[in-house]
Amino acid sequence: MDKQLTVLIAGGGTGGHLYPAIAIGELMHTRYQNIKVHYIGSKFGIEATVLPVKALPHTLLPIRGLQRGYSLQSFSRNLLLPWRLYKSMRIAKKTIKQLEPDIIVGTGGYASAIPLKIAVKRNIPIVLQEQNSYPGITTKYFAEEAKRICIAFEAAKDELNNTLLTGNPIRANIQNGDRKKGGLLFDLNPDQKTIFLFGGSQGSAFLNKIMNESISMFSSEKIQILWQTGQNQYEQFKHLNSSIVKIRPFIHHMPEAYAISDLIISRAGALTLSEITACGKPSILVPFPHSAGDHQTKNAESVVKAKAAILLPEKELTARKLFRSAIGILYNDNKLESMSNNSRKIGVPDATNKIIDQILEVVKS
Numbered sequence: 298m299d300k301q302l303t304v305l306i307a308g309g310g311t312g313g314h315l316y317p318a319i320a321i322g323e324l325m326h327t328r329y330q331n332i333k334v335h336y337i338g339s340k341f342g343i344e345a346t347v348l349p350v351k352a353l354p355h356t357l358l359p360i361r362g363l364q365r366g367y368s369l370q371s372f373s374r375n376l377l378l379p380w381r382l383y384k385s386m387r388i389a390k391k392t393i394k395q396l397e398p399d400i401i402v403g404t405g406g407y408a409s410a411i412p413l414k415i416a417v418k419r420n421i422p423i424v425l426q427e428q429n430s431y432p433g434i435t436t437k438y439f440a441e442e443a444k445r446i447c448i449a450f451e452a453a454k455d456e457l458n459n460t461l462l463t464g465n466p467i468r469a470n471i472q473n474g475d476r477k478k479g480g481l482l483f484d485l486n487p488d489q490k491t492i493f494l495f496g497g498s499q500g501s502a503f504l505n506k507i508m509n510e511s512i513s514m515f516s517s518e519k520i521q522i523l524w525q526t527g528q529n530q531y532e533q534f535k536h537l538n539s540s541i542v543k544i545r546p547f548i549h550h551m552p553e554a555y556a557i558s559d560l561i562i563s564r565a566g567a568l569t570l571s572e573i574t575a576c577g578k579p580s581i582l583v584p585f586p587h588s589a590g591d592h593q594t595k596n597a598e599s600v601v602k603a604k605a606a607i608l609l610p611e612k613e614l615t616a617r618k619l620f621r622s623a624i625g626i627l628y629n630d631n632k633l634e635s636m637s638n639n640s641r642k643i644g645v646p647d648a649t650n651k652i653i654d655q656i657l658e659v660v661k662s
Contacts, residue, residue: 302332302660303396304508307412308404309338312498313568315347317426318404320466321656322353324649335396337389339408340470356392358385359521360407376536385411393419399660400424405433417442422659426652428465428567430599431592444659447652449567449645450599452537464645464651465571472576472646474552482553483523483543490627493558498547499525504583505612507532508562510616512537520627523554559633560626562619565597565608571648573600577641579633580606581622583614605640 306322308314315338322334326485336355338344347474360381361613389411393401401416401598403409404426416423417439425443430450440446440457448454449465480487492515496504503527515522522542526534548554551572555561561573561580581601582600584593600606608624626632645651 300331302329302657303398303513304332304334304400304402304656305337305393305396305398305412306334306402306404307337307409308402308406309336309344309408310342310406312343313428313566314404314409315342315344316468316568317428317466318402319347319351319353320468320649321402321404321652323424324466324469325653325656328653330651333396334400335392337392337408337412338500339406342406342408344408346380356388358388358408358411359656360385360411382411386415388470389415400656402426402656403435404428404441405435407435408440410435410438413439413442422658424461424652424656426466427453428571429453429592430567430595431590433589436660444662445655446654449571449648451515452595452599461655463655464648466574466649467568467571467646468551468653469553469649471552472644473574474550474554474576476556477555479550479557482550483545483557485521485523485543485557487543487557489519489521489541491523491558492560492627493523493525493554493563494562495525495548496527496564497566497569498527500530500546501583501585502530504562504564505530507583507614507616507619509534511620512542514620515623516541518624520623523548525554525556533572536594560623562623564597565593565600567592567596570596570600572606572647574640574644575646577637577644578640579626579640580634581619582606582608583611584608587654600640600643603639603643606638628632 306318308318309391319454340357400422401412402424420443425446427448430452446460447463448460476487530544535544555576561578565582565584582597597608600644601608
């Protein structure tokens with residue numbers, strides 16, 4: 298690449314929109330020296346903490362999503378929305394004018410809509426990256442204007458045109474963890490069957506509750522548990538830590554956590570499923586029932602269809618049902634191996650490279 302390429306990546310609000318943006322930007326820097334990447338997010342999203350810590354060039358807009366609650370706080374925040382839109386539009390216009398990006402990449406969330414709207418008006422090409430099986434509002438709104446829409450699930454094709462199945466951008470080397478190293482890191486026996494339970498970076502109150510109720514059943518079978526509770530609930534469950542149950546508020550060494558595990562129990566967020574399948578792990582999925590458009594259930598169904606997971610709806614799940622489902626997989630070596638192979642088949646560990654190829658193709662065209 299001769300001339301310097303400037304790429305603006307807009308997205309955030311939640312980790313599900315932010316981390317794909319970071320994965321794309323970081324790999325771009327690894328692949329090409331002559332490239333400038335700038336991120337746009339919201340002052341009220343997770344990016345306000347993550348981007349400064351990572352020392353990534355960024356602009357934060359004073360925009361926040363529409364509050365759907367009926368509290369006085371929600372009402373007052375919504376009253377400020379027109380002013381926030383106006384100020385965010387001014388900041389975004391100024392940023393785009395200064396940077397003169399060759400392309401704007403949208404990874405979703407309310408923080409990405411304003412930069413994408415400006416890009417369309419100024420004839421700057423846009424590429425969208427949709428993480429979920431059911432596309433978000435921003436993706437749907439700008440779909441007709443996008444030069445490419447990179448999707449992670451076949452089901453998204455039912456809602457969008459002009460899509461390319463690339464998979465989701467995931468953390469570098471997530472599939473390269475070492476089981477023995479995982480044993481040392483988490484004080485677990487690498488030769489013993491292990492379950493890894495987590496509900497995303499913040500944890501899941503429901504999954505923590507159901508594991509708390511079933512932990513004695515798993516312990517009686519000598520099954521090891523690696524359990525990420527989330528920072529806010531760690532104090533509530535840390536007393537359960539034992540020789541075969543390891544409680545952590547947050548796990549930084551995810552490649553080793555996946556490597557030490559034989560079975561994953563988790564929610565069905567798009568990035569979680571992308572990592573699970575890239576690592577070739579069988580899973581029990583308990584979708585968050587209040588996700589927009591029930592997209593977590595749709596995400597999970599695509600993995601179940603590939604015979605790489607089983608889906609247990611939250612409203613039907615009991616501690617005993619979770620225990621029996623897990624045992625039915627862990628104690629059946631043929632099933633465990635088959636689910637692992639099926640998971641690996643649908644995993645796309647090279648998704649970030651594929652997305653970057655599409656971005657560069659649009660720039661060159």
